[in-house]
Amino acid sequence: MSKYFDNDIRYVVDKFYERTLEMIEAGGFDIIGHFDKIGFNASHFKPGIELERWYQKHLDNVIDAIAAKGIIAEVNTKAWEAPVGAAPSQIATYAPRLFPSPDTIRKLVSARIPVAINSDAHYPERISAGREAAFQIIDS
DSSP: OHHHHTTOHHHHHHHHHHHHHHHHHHOOOSEEOOTTHHHHHHHHHSTTGGGSHHHHHHHHHHHHHHHHHTOEEEEEOGGGSOOTTOOHHHHHTOOOOOBSOHHHHHHHHHTTOOEEEEOOOSSGGGTTTTHHHHHHHHHO
């Protein structure tokens, strides 16, 4: 962040979403995934960034673009469980996560965007990780 971006996390997030909108406009794909992963990563640099108004506006713009293009949004449940091989101290503090976040999933559903639940599992025993949680959020 310091070397390449002068510690300007907003610049990084702005560029990510600018490129995401360009990708959606260009098309050529049916499903978009991880479009809010940047918020999770950015929150390590600046906690709470995902709740800021300007960040939420980026999400709203992406959701509008997804709806306009008729793209399916992936709900990725891979991070619902702690990483395989995580140390006990990491597991004790691990917070389950969906991508997109539950609030963003609700926005997708409200916008009538079709969603595809996917565990992105790299391990067979995790194929259903987070699946029920994702369905509960969608159904609510």
